[in-house]
Amino acid sequence: MTTTSISAAGDVTEITRSDASLRRFLHGLPGVDQVGAEARAAGLGTRSIKTTSKAYALDLAIRMVDLTTLEGADTAGKVRALASKAMRPDPADPSCPAAAAVCVYPDMVATAKQTLGDSGVNVAAVATAFPSGRAAMDIKLADTVDAVEAGADEVDMVIDRGAFLAGRYLQVFEEIAQVREACGDAHLKVIFETGELQTYDNVRRISWLAMMAGAHFIKTSTGKVQPAATLPVTLIMLEAVRDWREATGQMIGVKPAGGIRTAKDAIKYLVMVNEVAGADWLDPHWFRFGASTLLNDLLMQRTKMTTGRYSGPDYFTLD
Known part of the structure; x- marks a missing residue:
């Protein structure tokens, strides 16, 4: 069975009926040309964009940020401040768009939710024994x-x-499927921790496995392991969601997380999204950045474009 033959839930049921059939499918996926993937990612990373496109890209990137704090020292006050920043990233400029979401530990969800209210900024919570994933089901x-x-x-x-x-x-598939069911109406992002997966072939395999199990988004990393998000890994994940839509008609989102710190880096990812998956993914519903420091650089670059001068690094709040 090839990737393009997946067109209905029945196909997935057949593929996942046993460990052997699932292994056969995943190991039957086309292998990743490591040199080719890295060369293409590097080439896309050198593309330049015009000034008007850059202004659009900066605002789009801001709208795609999952503003994140996942530290043991997190306090309710820090989460409230982060939520306020997500709603109004630049209080001095009401034209600045809001971020997509605030990402916190589960015990901080209520605090974030209360602060965000009906602003439209979502609350994302890490779960399932984050960041190790090592716990009983x-x-x-x-x-x-x-x-x-x-x-x-x-x-x-x-x-x-x-x-x-x-x-x-099959164990990983069933865990994802059970968590998806437990999410109810909440959207599920599945974190791979690609820095621990050893090969690009494994990144392609887990991308397909997660999509078959019901993921709404596939996500590179926890941000706790290096390397975290990289352009080649994200390229492979974007190819997977593109091919999944071609096979099933369903769109799945992609979220690189960890290590994306500058507006220049974010724009490289947006160029890649457009070139690999297509313009439909240039939307916060389908592409996100998991980041804590990226937003500040996006705001600094945005201010430079609107005022002609850089603000100091202390102009925006530190996260």
């Missing part, structure tokens, strides 16, 4: 349910990389 599901009941609009789950690398593909 009932604990992972309870973690998810807690986040959703607290008001999370989106859940960012992390896969068990040990299970995946050991070839227990």
Whole structure:
């Protein structure tokens, strides 16, 4: 069975009826040309854009940011401040768009939700024993349910990389599917931690596995492991969602996270999205940046374009 033959839930049911059939499908996917993928990613990263396009790209990137704090020292005050910044990234400029979401630990969801109100900025919560993914299934599901009941609009789950690398593909599939069910109406982002997956072929395989299991988004990293997001890894994930839509008619989102710190880097990713997946993905519903420091550089570049001068690094709040 080829990738293009997946066109209905029945196909997925057939593929996932056993570990052997799922392994056969995943290992039957076309192999990734490492040199070619890295060369194409590097080439796309050198593209330049015109001034008017850059202004649009900066605003679009701001709208795609999941403003994130995932530290053990997080406090309610820090989360409220972050939520306020997500709603009004530049308080001095009401034309500046809001961020897409605020991403926090489950125990901070209620605080973020209360602050954001009906602003339209979503609350995303990491779950399933983030960042390791090493916990019993009932604990992972309870973690998810807690986040959703607290008001999370989106859940960012992390896969068990040990299970995946050991070839227990059906276990990973079933965990994703169960978490998707536990999410109810909340959207599910599945974090791969690509820095631990060893090969680009594994990135392609887990992308397909997660999409078959019901992911709304596929996400590179937790931000806790290096390397985190990279252009070649994101290229492979964008190819996967493009091919998935061609095969099934369904769009799946992509979220690179970790290590994207500058507007220049963000624009490289947007160029890649447009060239690889297509313009339909140039929308916060289908592409996000997981970041904490990226927003400040986007704001500094935006201010430079509107005023002709750079603001100091302390002009915007530090996160």
